[in-house]
Structure formats: structure tokens, C-alpha cells
Amino acid sequence: MPAHQKSLALVAHDGMKDALIEWARPRVAELSKHRLFATGTTGGRLHTELGLDITLLKSGPLGGDAQLGAMIAEERLDGLVFFVDPLSALPHDVDVKSLLRLAILYDTNLAVNKTTADAVLAHFDTPK
Ligand SMILES: O=C(CO)COP(=O)(O)O
DSSP, X not given: OOTTOOEEEEEXXXXXXXXXXXXXXXXXXXXXXXXXXXXXXXXXXXXXXXXXXXXXXOOGGGTHHHHHHHHHHTTOOSEEEEEOOTTOOOTTXXXXXXXXXXXXXXXXXXXXXXXXXXXXXXXXXXXX
16 A cells, blocks of 8 residues: 555445535545545445445445444544434444444544545645
């Protein structure tokens, strides 16, 4: 993996998937510099609609959030862009909470909306 390349996960709840796609659309070239992962449905759309090369995990409610949490705990994920739906209750809320808790615990670059997603990408681009 080139030194500047990061591993980045992209996830959005159903009510936020359009917002994630529209955020990602003008950033395809920038996103493509990184090693991308996504939960199943989110990643399927990012691949089909934007052509992003992306490793698909399970769908969030079927364990995809837990897979990402495990990657964070194993320090295999540099960043998480997670467009959480602030207006809907979710049956797998415990998984969502667990993923966010692990991202906080491991000091992972974490974005939950367009503005913070841009901040994570900009941070990845900043040479250390
Ligand atoms: O539910 C999710 C995150 O909690 C996202 O999963 P999908 O990308 O499979 O819809």
C-alpha cells in the first residue's frame, strides 16, 4: 500500500444513502486514492452508481457494522465516513452504537456528515 494510501470505510443508513452518493460523486478521484470498504448496500450503490472499486462487507444490519468495528479494533481502518440517519430509529442500533464507540475509543478519523467527511479527506491528504 503506498505511504499516502489510507483504508477508509463508507457507510450510510437508508435515509442518508442519497446524501452519501451525492457527497462522493465529485470526489471519486480523491476517494479512489484510498483503499475503500463499505457495508453491503451502501457499497453496492457506490460501486454501481459511481464505479468506485470498493470491498463490500455484509449489510449493516446483518453484521457489516460489526465487521467494521472489528477492523477498527484490529487497527486496520484509518477512517470511517458514516452518514448516520438522525431522524429514524434502527433495529440494529446496538451495532451502530458499538461501531461509533470503537471509532471513538481507537481515535479513528470519524465523519458523520458532509462537512466532517471533507475534513477527513483533507486530513488524509495532508503530508505528515
Ligand atoms: O445499516 C448500515 C449501517 O448501520 C448500513 O448498511 P447497508 O450499507 O448494508 O445498508
